[in-house]
Amino acid sequence: MSWDKGKGRWRAGGRIRTLLDTRSFRQTMTVGAVFVVVTAAAVLWSRTLLVGLVKDHVADLLARDSETQRQMGDFTDAPALAAELRRRAHLEPETARKRLVIDGGGRVLYGEAGNAARLLAALGCGPSGPQDCGTGRIDGRGEGGTVQGLVVPLADGGRLINAYDIQPMLNQMQAVPLAVGIGVVVFLLTSVSFGVYFSSGTLRRVGAITEALASYTGGDRSRRIAVGPADDEFASLGREINRTLDRVNRLVEEVSSVSGSIAHELRTPLTHLHNRLATIAENCADDHLRRELEEGIEETRRIQHLFRAIMRLGEIETGRCAMTMEPLGAAPLLEEIRESYLPLAEEGGVVLTVAADPALRIRGDRTLLFQAVANLVDNALKYAGGGGAIVLTAGVRDGWEELCVADRGRGLAPGQRALAVQRFFRLDPSGTVPGYGLGLSIVRAIATLHGGALLLEDNGPGLRAVIRLGRHP
Amino acid sequence: MRVLVVEDDAAVSYWIGAKLNGSGHACRCIGDGEAALRLLSQEAFDVVVLDRMLPTLDGMEVLKRLEGTRHPPVLVLSALDETSDRVAGLRAGADDYLGKPFDFAELLVRLEHLARRHGQAMAAPGDWLTVGDLVMDVAERRVTRRGVPIDLTDKEFKLLHILMSNAGQTVTRTMLLEKAWGYGFNPQTNLVEVHVFKLRGKIDKDFDPPLLRTVRAIGYVLG
Numbered sequence: 001m002s003w004d005k006g007k008g009r010w011r012a013g014g015r016i017r018t019l020l021d022t023r024s025f026r027q028t029m030t031v032g033a034v035f036v037v038v039t040a041a042a043v044l045w046s047r048t049l050l051v052g053l054v055k056d057h058v059a060d061l062l063a064r065d066s067e068t069q070r071q072m073g074d075f076t077d078a079p080a081l082a083a084e085l086r087r088r089a090h091l092e093p094e095t096a097r098k099r100l101v102i103d104g105g106g107r108v109l110y111g112e113a114g115n116a117a118r119l120l121a122a123l124g125c126g127p128s129g130p131q132d133c134g135t136g137r138i139d140g141r142g143e144g145g146t147v148q149g150l151v152v153p154l155a156d157g158g159r160l161i162n163a164y165d166i167q168p169m170l171n172q173m174q175a176v177p178l179a180v181g182i183g184v185v186v187f188l189l190t191s192v193s194f195g196v197y198f199s200s201g202t203l204r205r206v207g208a209i210t211e212a213l214a215s216y217t218g219g220d221r222s223r224r225i226a227v228g229p230a231d232d233e234f235a236s237l238g239r240e241i242n243r244t245l246d247r248v249n250r251l252v253e254e255v256s257s258v259s260g261s262i263a264h265e266l267r268t269p270l271t272h273l274h275n276r277l278a279t280i281a282e283n284c285a286d287d288h289l290r291r292e293l294e295e296g297i298e299e300t301r302r303i304q305h306l307f308r309a310i311m312r313l314g315e316i317e318t319g320r321c322a323m324t325m326e327p328l329g330a331a332p333l334l335e336e337i338r339e340s341y342l343p344l345a346e347e348g349g350v351v352l353t354v355a356a357d358p359a360l361r362i363r364g365d366r367t368l369l370f371q372a373v374a375n376l377v378d379n380a381l382k383y384a385g386g387g388g389a390i391v392l393t394a395g396v397r398d399g400w401e402e403l404c405v406a407d408r409g410r411g412l413a414p415g416q417r418a419l420a421v422q423r424f425f426r427l428d429p430s431g432t433v434p435g436y437g438l439g440l441s442i443v444r445a446i447a448t449l450h451g452g453a454l455l456l457e458d459n460g461p462g463l464r465a466v467i468r469l470g471r472h473p
Numbered sequence: 474m475r476v477l478v479v480e481d482d483a484a485v486s487y488w489i490g491a492k493l494n495g496s497g498h499a500c501r502c503i504g505d506g507e508a509a510l511r512l513l514s515q516e517a518f519d520v521v522v523l524d525r526m527l528p529t530l531d532g533m534e535v536l537k538r539l540e541g542t543r544h545p546p547v548l549v550l551s552a553l554d555e556t557s558d559r560v561a562g563l564r565a566g567a568d569d570y571l572g573k574p575f576d577f578a579e580l581l582v583r584l585e586h587l588a589r590r591h592g593q594a595m596a597a598p599g600d601w602l603t604v605g606d607l608v609m610d611v612a613e614r615r616v617t618r619r620g621v622p623i624d625l626t627d628k629e630f631k632l633l634h635i636l637m638s639n640a641g642q643t644v645t646r647t648m649l650l651e652k653a654w655g656y657g658f659n660p661q662t663n664l665v666e667v668h669v670f671k672l673r674g675k676i677d678k679d680f681d682p683p684l685l686r687t688v689r690a691i692g693y694v695l696g
Contacts, residue, residue: 268482268485343668
């Protein structure tokens with residue numbers, strides 16, 4: 001799941017990817033991977049140790065066996081030894097142990113002739129007989145399994161081959177890595193499940209916090225994080241964020257009431273001044289003086305206007321303004337603005353046109369967007385007028401909904417663009433162009449309130465002012 | 474016109490009172506909300522001017538108490554002049570909202586409109602409006618003067634509709650702006666003047682006598 005800012009909700013598309021990206025999942029997986037590597041190494045090592053142990057043990061057994069037989073005088077000649085072994089056969093049944101007595105001519109005197117060939121082949125003895133095997137300890141692998149044996153030379157040139165089939169023992173040992181392997185797989189699956197469980201839990205809680213914060217920044221000042229019954233780190237984080245939001249709300253209220261009081265305190269004397277001037281002007285017989293007084297009245301009106309613009313900016317910047325986000329047709333909005341400014345444009349000889357897809361619907365507050373685009377058109381008329389052209393467009397660029405006012409005037413130098421959105425910045429400091437230098441600040445505040453930004457781009461020549469709104473669904 | 478002014482600022486209250494009386498209206502001024510409610514239940518008024526910040530009971534609370542009762546239209550006059558304040562005031566039941574500082578002429582025009590609308594009460598505006606030989610078919614969105622059709626843009630039609638609905642009465646520029654563009658729109662230029670200028674060109678230029686008059690520094694009157 002990933003947070004979709006434009007839509008203000010979680011998107012299910014990247015769910016697994018986001019899950020894999022969580023810290024807790026990665027931690028679990030790292031521990032799991034290390035565990036698997038260590039276990040695999042330990043299993044391999046212990047298997048080698050065990051096999052070595054078994055082989056040493058069998059070799060020891062065979063050596064002791066041969067020594068006993070030697071002491072008992074069995075190694076004098078091959079036929080006697082074969083006879084002796086046959087006599088004892090019922091005492092020591094041949095199971096894992098394989099014994100062969102071969103005379104100097106290579107004939108098998110003791111041991112199953114069929115098995116003998118296989119055993120010799122397994123021990124790596126050549127077809128001509130056991131002479132090729134040499135003496136001492138021999139290991140071999142063949143179709144009969146793994147055998148380990150000892151070739152003992154007899155006094156008459158014959159040989160005794162004393163061997164053990166160690167395959168069953170090795171087979172038993174195979175179970176050890178298998179059992180460990182199954183254990184590791186079970187452990188891995190369990191740790192993945194735990195990882196997924198805890199990660200999705202983490203994701204859910206982080207998602208709830210993100211959503212609540214986004215909703216708060218979007219203007220819902222009453223939004224808080226649901227802490228839940230569990231008293232864990234998320235609960236304490238949630239409580240702390242809620243406390244912070246409470247404090248922010250208190251501060252905003254304080255600022256708001258202070259600015260309200262300032263407004264009241266300043267407006268009351270302004271009202272008195274205005275009223276006095278109006279009364280004097282009414283009763284003034286001197287035309288010249290009356291005109292001066294009327295200028296004064298006009299000045300108080302301008303102050304009031306400026307005041308309203310500052311208050312409005314504050315209102316929008318803090319998100320205190322009444323705002324209704326709704327889907328609305330971009331083209332009708334731009335058409336209404338065009339119609340509103342057409343007389344002014346015609347007066348200045350400017351061609352004002354709209355280029356917007358009639359089907360395009362954007363999300364925003366109609367009144368605020370109207371104000372924002374109107375301010376941009378106003379600026380374009382003021383600074384890029386004189387027979388130029390202004391185009392109002394709406395569209396989706398890189399997934400963002402945008403409203404744009406492009407003119408063909410002298411534009412803004414790159415260095416001026418950052419300054420232009422600052423409060424009270426005037427492109428024309430001489431004061432011959434009317435305005436307070438708040439127009440672009442208000443546009444920027446409105447764009448920000450919509451989750452977007454105000455972009456000032458080069459229109460080559462002229463300025464392209466883009467109000468970027470939210471993500472297009 | 475009998476006006477009740479509820480305002481705790483004595484200077485403003487006195488000034489409004491003097492001006493209203495000077496213009497031939499009867500005016501009672503009072504300084505707090507409780508007393509205003511008492512007075513409204515005892516005496517008949519055509520219109521009320523209500524300040525928002527009042528001792529004992531503030532303006533919004535007064536509006537709340539008035540809700541559901543028969544009462545004259547209320548114009549809220551307040552220094553709290555943010556768009557959200559205006560919306561809150563109008564939602565609370567105010568019939569009009571004017572921010573301080575204000576022109577007395579603007580206040581008077583608004584009060585007259587409120588009182589007249591209150592007097593007419595249910596007199597439906599109807600589908601046709603007529604001022605002299607200027608005729609507006611509201612439903613069909615058609616305007617003719619002396620039978621000659623006049624082509625108007627949407628905004629011009631809206632402005633003319635407001636002016637014709639209040640024929641003979643001054644409509645201030647702010648009122649036109651609020652009604653044609655809505656509260657919350659604050660143009661940086663004289664949009665209203667420019668549109669009225671265009672409108673005048675269409676309805677008066679080729680006809681006699683001119684119907685649309687400018688009331689200096691206040692607004693316009695039709696007829």
